Amino acid sequence: MNKCNKKSESAVALARTSGIDYDMAFRLTESIWEEVRHSIREHIGIEVWKRLSHKERADFCTRLVKALLDRNNVVDFLAGNKKRLMT
Numbered sequence: 001m002n003k004c005n006k007k008s009e010s011a012v013a014l015a016r017t018s019g020i021d022y023d024m025a026f027r028l029t030e031s032i033w034e035e036v037r038h039s040i041r042e043h044i045g046i047e048v049w050k051r052l053s054h055k056e057r058a059d060f061c062t063r064l065v066k067a068l069l070d071r072n073n074v075v076d077f078l079a080g081n082k083k084r085l086m087t
Helices: 003-018 022-043 046-051 054-069 071-079
Strands: none
Touching: 003 022, 022 046, 022 054, 022 071, 054 071
């Protein structure tokens, strides 16, 4: 599955669960996916990421998911009040 399909599936799910229109859900999804990629690059680096064990990747992803589940954190990020989800 390519990146566009993943974004599209995520956007459809977001639109269904939150009641917002698909275009807005897709833009939000795109922003979140880009921030996830940026967090990996910024905090770990792509080459280091490739060498991490499954447990180390899981630990990092757990921290990232917790940041994504914090509604206020995500709202501030999407509103531009925060530059990054993970600080």
